[in-house]
Amino acid sequence: MKLEKRTTDALLMAEDLHVSYGAIRALQGFSFRLQDREIVSVIGANGAGKSTFMNAVMGMVKRDRGEVYLDGVKLPGKSFQVVQSGLSMVPEGRRVFAPLTVLENLEIGAFSRVARTGRGSVRRDMEWVFSLFPRLKERIAQPAGTLSGGEQQMLAIGRALMARPRVLLLDEPSLGLAPIVIQDIFKELRRINEEGVSILLVEQNARQALLLSQRAYVLQTGRLLKEGPSKELLADPEIRAAYLGIKGK
Amino acid sequence: MGIEVQFSTLFQQIINGLSLGSVYALIAVGYSLVYSILSFSNFAHGGFLVVGGYICYGLLAGFSVNILFTVPSFWWFSGFSVDFLLPVPSVNIWLAGAGALAGAGLIAILTERFAYKPIRERTSITLYLLIASMGISIVIENIFVIIVGGRFRALPPNTFPSKLFTLIGGVTVNASDILSLVFAVFFLGGLQLFLNRTRWGLAIRAAACDLRTAGLMGVNVSQLIAIVFFVAGLLAAVGGIFLSARYTLYPQLGGTITTKAFVAAVIGGLGSLPGAVVGSLALGLAEMLTAGFISSQMRDLVVFSMLVIMLLVKPAGFFGRQISDKI
Numbered sequence: 001m002k003l004e005k006r007t008t009d010a011l012l013m014a015e016d017l018h019v020s021y022g023a024i025r026a027l028q029g030f031s032f033r034l035q036d037r038e039i040v041s042v043i044g045a046n047g048a049g050k051s052t053f054m055n056a057v058m059g060m061v062k063r064d065r066g067e068v069y070l071d072g073v074k075l076p077g078k079s080f081q082v083v084q085s086g087l088s089m090v091p092e093g094r095r096v097f098a099p100l101t102v103l104e105n106l107e108i109g110a111f112s113r114v115a116r117t118g119r120g121s122v123r124r125d126m127e128w129v130f131s132l133f134p135r136l137k138e139r140i141a142q143p144a145g146t147l148s149g150g151e152q153q154m155l156a157i158g159r160a161l162m163a164r165p166r167v168l169l170l171d172e173p174s175l176g177l178a179p180i181v182i183q184d185i186f187k188e189l190r191r192i193n194e195e196g197v198s199i200l201l202v203e204q205n206a207r208q209a210l211l212l213s214q215r216a217y218v219l220q221t222g223r224l225l226k227e228g229p230s231k232e233l234l235a236d237p238e239i240r241a242a243y244l245g246i247k248g249k
Numbered sequence: 250m251g252i253e254v255q256f257s258t259l260f261q262q263i264i265n266g267l268s269l270g271s272v273y274a275l276i277a278v279g280y281s282l283v284y285s286i287l288s289f290s291n292f293a294h295g296g297f298l299v300v301g302g303y304i305c306y307g308l309l310a311g312f313s314v315n316i317l318f319t320v321p322s323f324w325w326f327s328g329f330s331v332d333f334l335l336p337v338p339s340v341n342i343w344l345a346g347a348g349a350l351a352g353a354g355l356i357a358i359l360t361e362r363f364a365y366k367p368i369r370e371r372t373s374i375t376l377y378l379l380i381a382s383m384g385i386s387i388v389i390e391n392i393f394v395i396i397v398g399g400r401f402r403a404l405p406p407n408t409f410p411s412k413l414f415t416l417i418g419g420v421t422v423n424a425s426d427i428l429s430l431v432f433a434v435f436f437l438g439g440l441q442l443f444l445n446r447t448r449w450g451l452a453i454r455a456a457a458c459d460l461r462t463a464g465l466m467g468v469n470v471s472q473l474i475a476i477v478f479f480v481a482g483l484l485a486a487v488g489g490i491f492l493s494a495r496y497t498l499y500p501q502l503g504g505t506i507t508t509k510a511f512v513a514a515v516i517g518g519l520g521s522l523p524g525a526v527v528g529s530l531a532l533g534l535a536e537m538l539t540a541g542f543i544s545s546q547m548r549d550l551v552v553f554s555m556l557v558i559m560l561l562v563k564p565a566g567f568f569g570r571q572i573s574d575k576i
């Protein structure tokens with residue numbers, strides 16, 4: 001009998017993940033763990049394999065090797081099943097459904113669980129999303145394609161929250177946004193975390209990611225370069241030079 | 250006198266055109282729906298219509314099935330054939346219609362599952378799907394040629410009311426034309442409600458915009474695609490039944506009509522459902538007005554002229570989103 005359940009203290013963990021696209025080996029044995037209510041970030045340069053890692057966790061790309069466990073239970077392979085198990089993702093580039101309204105985008109976020117939890121809880125969660133991002137409520141009937149970049153990012157986060165995830169995965173939420181908007185969004189991520197949602201964040205914007213997260217992994221060409229508490233990585237001279245653009249001292 | 254005749258012909262042909270156009274719309278909408286989700290032209294779509302037509306015909310009239318077995322290597326005979334009449338319970342048009350709709354929907358699901366899904370899972374190049382769909386359309390056509398023969402068939406008389414109404418000014422309208430218009434509006438309205446009021450309808454609209462991301466929302470994409478094919482097959486069967494009532498049913502009908510649906514969808518804007526309806530109505534009207542005022546033989550010439558003009562003037566169609574990558 002295969003042992004599906006593992007005893008572990010981590011909420012989400014992955015071991016020895018391998019992903020390749022033909023001859024390109026995008027992920028070559030990456031492992032990580034995320035505790036309950038923790039914020040963990042994965043930083044790395046463009047092309048390091050960050051999106052590949054997230055997509056591998058969500059079942060969006062095929063893993064050559066390695067498994068992902070939620071609460072010690074192996075995650076299923078198909079993305080819709082992964083969402084049903086309690087993970088949801090804000091994809092790179094936001095990918096809101098442009099012709100659908102803000103309301104419809106939020107409704108589709110609840111697709112996998114509305115049958116289970118009922119319409120009432122969907123409305124309550126929508127109110128919660130509106131309390132985090134009041135601007136979404138003002139634009140509720142507007143097609144998502146007409147929102148600004150920052151508003152679309154808020155919508156993508158709200159949409160992912162509508163699935164009621166235990167772990168929220170975000171792929172470069174700061175991409176293409178003005179610094180002040182990034183500040184706003186990261187502040188709300190902290191609030192979301194305080195409400196009990198664990199967060200796995202992937203970022204090229206290493207400073208923001210390290211300031212928000214408790215622990216971090218540094219990914220370089222598909223392999224782990226370093227890991228540790230975010231504070232230590234912020235002070236690490238090598239990281240400062242390579243990822244934060246700060247020389248010396 | 251001349252002007253009055255012209256007027257009544259005009260009015261009559263407009264009603265005929267709308268009725269024919271609404272039947273095209275049933276077919277073009279399903280075709281466009283599949284295009285909007287999987288971005289390829291499903292040339293087997295007309296096959297679903299033929300499946301629906303023959304199921305309906307078979308349930309109403311029964312089939313004499315003739316299967317010829319050829320055994321090439323024996324000297325004393327070269328084959329034998331089996332003839333039998335497929336026993337049919339006598340059913341009314343409602344049951345036959347329901348059977349046709351369900352059967353065509355099922356065939357559409359099976360086509361996707363066994364011909365397109367294996368390709369989708371291996372490559373994102375949609376040209377392969379297009380080529381596979383051409384193959385499937387030939388397969389479906391030939392299955393009917395082999396099993397029930399290639400001859401033209403008409404649904405039994407009195408399947409649909411054929412009463413003629415005479416309106417003011419000597420305009421006559423056939424009850425079955427009105428009936429097909431009413432049914433088309435009913436089914437298109439039902440589709441609209443399904444897409445706008447239900448959870449799966451919302452998921453389909455999201456998937457039409459971005460299939461991968463719809464999967465990230467917890468939507469079972471395989472199930473969604475199966476639903477889309479079922480709906481497309483079902484709508485095609487409704488069209489197939491009314492087309493075989495209006496004209497006749499034969500195995501190659503699918504190919505002819507797929508071309509029409511394709512033209513209608515391109516005129517309206519590929520992948521757009523309102524576009525498919527508008528394009529179909531325009532096509533139906535153009536055909537009937539040509540038949541009424543010029544000549545029946547010119548119909549197809551007019552249809553393809555419309556396509557060419559549209560592609561020159563407004564290549565994205567009336568409701569089209571992007572121009573790139575048509576067909």
Ligand SMILES: Nc1ncnc2c1ncn2[C@@H]1O[C@H](COP(=O)(O)OP(=O)(O)O)[C@@H](O)[C@H]1O
Nearest residue numbers: 021024026044045046047048049050051052053
């Ligand atoms: N769909 C794909 N097909 C082929 N190569 C890909 C694909 N997606 C990513 N890659 C390659 O895999 C590597 C990692 O990419 P990615 O995970 O997107 O990195 P990041 O998100 O860190 O920028 C890169 O070399 C990239 O070119």
Ligand SMILES: [Mg+2]
Nearest residue numbers: 050051052092
């Ligand atoms: Mg990336």
